[in-house]
Amino acid sequence: MAELTRFYQMFQPKHYDLFLNIDRKAKQFTGKTTITGAAKESQIAIHQKDLTIISVQANGQALPFTTDPAADALRIDLQQTGNVELTITYKAALTDTMMGIYPSYYELNGVKKQIIGTQFETNFARQAFPCIDEPEAKATFELALKFDEQPGETVLSNMPEARVEDGVHYFEKTVRMSTYLVAFAFGELQSKLTTTESGVKIGVFATKAHQANELDFALDIAKRSIEFYEEFYQTPYPLPHSWQLALPDFSAGAMENWGLVTYREAYLLLDPANTALDMKQLVATVIAHELAHQWFGDLVTMKWWDDLWLNESFANMMEYVAIDALEPNWRIWESFQTSEAPAALQRDATDGVQSVHVQVNNPAEIDALFDGAIVYAKGARMLVMVRALIGDDALRTGLKNYFAAHQFGNATGADLWAALGAAAGIDVGAIMNSWLEQPGYPVVTAAVEEGQLVLTQQQFFIGAGEEQGRNWQIPLNSNYAAVPAILTTKKVVVGDYAKLRAAAAEPFRLNIGNNSHFIVKYDTTLLQDILDQSASLGAVSQLQILQDLRLLAEGRLLSYVAIVPVLTQFANSHFAIVNAALYQVAGNLKKFVTPDSIAEQNLRTFYDKLSAAQVTRLGWNAKENETNDDQLTRPYVLRAALYARNQAAIEAAHVLFTKNKHQLVALPAAIRVFVLANEVKHFGSAALCEQLLQQYRQSTDASFKSDLCAALSSTPDANLIAQLIARFEDADTIKPQDLRAWFRNVLANDDGQQAAWDWIRAEWQWLEKTVGGDMEFTTYITVIASIFHTPARLAEFKAFFEPKIKTPGLTREIQMDIKVIEGRVNLIEEEKTAVNDTIAQLVK
Incomplete structure (x- = not known):
């Protein structure tokens, strides 16, 4: 299956005429594709997958052909090179894998319905029409679509509809674009429309199973995002419209198809009257992410999948840039610190992790590139570092020049660095290559040695790691002027520490703002100085203390015993992001205790001690004019109180449920999941679970459905767990797109772990068939590795997954996750007694 020779080298398309005739009832379609292009070789290959090819013509003459399923290829002997017009007729089945052309299912007033949509990234356009399905093979497209149309249905595509003739919908010719961005959809849809200041039509589309006002928030964010990007990029949006479409079945979070962006319903639609602030922020950033792609990814596209980070890392940074400009009171960059930063730091510390820029030749490996913690989160941190180094003026100038030079074409990482470097007068590429081409990141040790402040760097590992002498160019961002701006060597002596400290108004610190991708290990003197002054530090700096201590403990450069007392120092913080970091550390302490042990009871008491004052201060119900920090902190402390089995909290939740x-959906969205889970755990019954499951089936509110999933899967009742698992393969109850959340929740439940683990081992073949073509398939393995922490589970994990280690696309994940679990098991075995003794002393 190696794609060492790319098909684009043999044949370069310029234009596609696509005709598709789709029969929903028969779940099949026929097609006729005419490709105009230049044959560079007389023997060419066209991508196709699972298409039944009926005929091939070149310039009107029938040609013999062969199919090569192993290479997803249609092989054609043209006998000559040069310009050619290929016409290929074929037929195929609609898929139920959420890839290619597929139906999305939903119910309206008890009637089952479907809409047809597409998902062509990474390389699934070849399941819809023969094409050169590579990012570099840009062309224009004219789509003609016929289907078993019903009155009142809506048809959407990348471009506006031009006309309808004899039941065929013809769309205007696209701009030059990659195959994976082609998209269309049709069905019974509702919409909300508006227009930007520059005249771009903006629309939000969804099934009629939703309330009309659920489209309003997305419409506002989409409109303002397009307007923001046009101004920030100094480059007009190049299409007539930007449609946002919510699909009932959708594998990823969203997809940046040019002009027709598709989303999970959960990431586009929301109840404006009852949605938690963090969920509003999530939906807004997802929309801003996809619309950032309309320039960065769509207008200018990576040349090959090894530069996928060019698309995703940039969009991941820009979603925060945009929302920070649109909703400054949200302080959205703080969310970056609690989501992207810890995800990148955790994943990137495992030996064997991919670099941001990674070579890929086998098509089966392409989907495995979509490692969210690396290509999205780490890559975004790299770009945040660049932004901090060069400033927004140079960033915008560089981007404008980058778009002008490469619009409607392709680019590489080197092209971006050249544009930004020219604008800033800095060799950006030299700095960034050490981050993009190398996996992992450094820990910088700051120590006072013989009176001198000394900084050293070495690669940081969680679990076993092979030191390879890697070196990074590290923007140190220190608060002491004597520290170099960038650490390029393994070690630097800064100067006499006593003099530096005497001249400074604050303790010595590195990575101010937490924008650079490294952590700091301060020696005892320096750390104590910081802790003594921690109350005067800002929210991000306080978060950093907890973040770095946690990672150092995970990497065995510090004992967890040293961190536990520090938690009480921050327990009453009014900063939401500090509470996020605090309860992440506290959550890690759960792995040191076994269920129903004295150690677990001590930990619950410790949680009560951490959360009690905050629960009293905030209560269960939102207060008028309370801060965003208080809104975002409340869930952390209520979850902690309930874990602590605080009887007042349990009773308060029960009263709210009663x-x-x-009308459970009317419970305040920010606390609803805790009320529901509390009821299932402490007052549950088979009747209650059946009632909640029925509401799960019937609800179209994605946030409410997520809460019901979390509540139901927390049940301690083995019979109810068995009933839930029996529905894992019932798509009418649990859609395949939502299955991973159900599986993860049951696996994380001590009372459900064995049953969930047994299910996935028994049903792996079914799972692979159902979601195996999905770029998120490997994350089922990641989920398991994030939870397992005993020697027995490690042995079982290895026994099941090691035989699958050579499966294309799974190799790296399995190898890494074995290391993840091994590192966790070793940490627990060595520190368990000391950690539990420390907690016991603190709760006496």
């Missing part, structure tokens, strides 16, 4: 039992 008052709202006839």
Whole structure:
């Protein structure tokens, strides 16, 4: 299957005429594709997958052909090179894998319905029409679509509809673009429309199973995002419209198809009257992410999948840039610190992790590139570092020049660095290559040695790691002027520490703002100085203390015993991001205790001690004019109180449930999941679980459905767990797109772990068939590795997954996750007694 020779080298398309005739009832379609292009070789290959090819013509003459399923290829002997017009007729089945052309299922007033949509990234356009399905093979497209149309249905594509003739919908010719960005959809849809200041039509589309006002928030964010990007990029949006479409079945979070962006319903639609602030922020950033792609990814596209980070890392940074400009009171960059930063730091510390820029030749490996913690989160941190180094003026100038030079074409990472470097007068590439081409990141040790402040760098590992002498160019961002701006060597002596400290108004620190991708290990003197002054530090700096201590403990450069007392120092913080970091550390302490042990009871008491004052201060119900920090902190402390089995908290949640039992969706969204889970755990019954499961089936509110999933899968009842798992393969109850969340929640439940683990081992073949073509398939393995922490589970994990280690696309994940679990098991075995003794002393 190696794609060492890319098909684009043999044949270079310029234009596609696509005709598709789709029969929903028969779940099949026929097609006729005419490709105009230049044959560079007389023997060419065209991508196709699972298409039944009926005929091939070149310039009107029938040609013999062969199919090569192993290479996803249609092989044609043209006998000559030069310009050619290929016409290929074929037929195929609609898929139920959420890839290619596929149906999305939903119910409206008890009637089952479907809409047809597409998902062509990474290389699934070849399942819809023969093409050169590579990012570099840009062309224009004219789509003609016929289907078993019903009155009142809506048809959407990348470009506006030009006309309808004899039941065929013809769309205007696209701009030059990659195959993976082609998209269309049709079905019974509702919409909300508006227009930007520059005249771009903006629309949000969804099934009629949703309330009309659920489209309003997305419409506002989409409009303002397009307007923001046009101004920031200093480059007009190049299409007439930007449609946002919510699909009931959708594998990823969203997809940046040019002009027709598709989303999971959960990431586009929301109840404006009852959605938690963090969920609003998530939906806004997802929309801003996809619309950032309309320039960075769509207008200018990576040349090959090894530069996938060019698309994703940039969009991941820009979603925060945009939302920070649109909703400054949200302080959205703080969310970056609690989501992207810790995800990148955790994943990137495992030996064997991919670099941001990674070579790929086998098509089966392409989907495995979409490692969210690396290509999205780490890559975004790299770009945040660049932004901090060069400033927004140079960033915008560089981007404008980059778009002008490469619009409607392709680019590489080197092209971006050249444009930004020219604008800033800095060799950006030299700095960034050490981050993009090398996996992992450094820990910088700051120590006072013989009176001198000394900084050293070495690669940081969680679990076993092979030191390879890697070196990074590290923007140190220190608060002491004597520290170099960039650490390029393994070691630097800064100067006399006593003099530096005497001249400074604050303790010595590195990585101010937490924008650079490294952590700091301060020696005892320096760390104590910081802790003594921690109350005067800002939210991000306080978060950093907890973040770095946690990672150092995970990497065995510090004992967890040293961190536990520090948690109490921050327990009453009014900063939401500090509470996020605090309860992430506290959550890690759970792995040191076994269920129903004295150690677990001590940990619950410790949680009560951490959360009690905050629960009293904040209560269960939102207060008028309370801060965003308080809104975002409340869930952390309520979850902690309930874990602590605080009887007042348990009773308060039960009272809220009882008052709202006839309208559970109306419970305040920010606390609803805790109320529901508390009821299932402490007052549950088979009847209650059946009632909640029925509401899960019937609801179209994605946030409410997520809460019901979390609550139901927390049940301690083995019979109810068995009933839930029996529905894992029932798509009418649990859609395949939502299955991973159900599986993860049951696996994380001590009372459900064995049953969930047994299920996935028994049903792996079914799972692979159902979601195996999905870029998120490997994350089922990641989920398991994030939870397992005992020697027995490690042995079982290895026994099941090691035989699958050579499966294309799974190799790296399995190898890494074995190391993840091994590192965790070794940490627990060595520190368990000391950690539990420390907690016991603190709760006496």
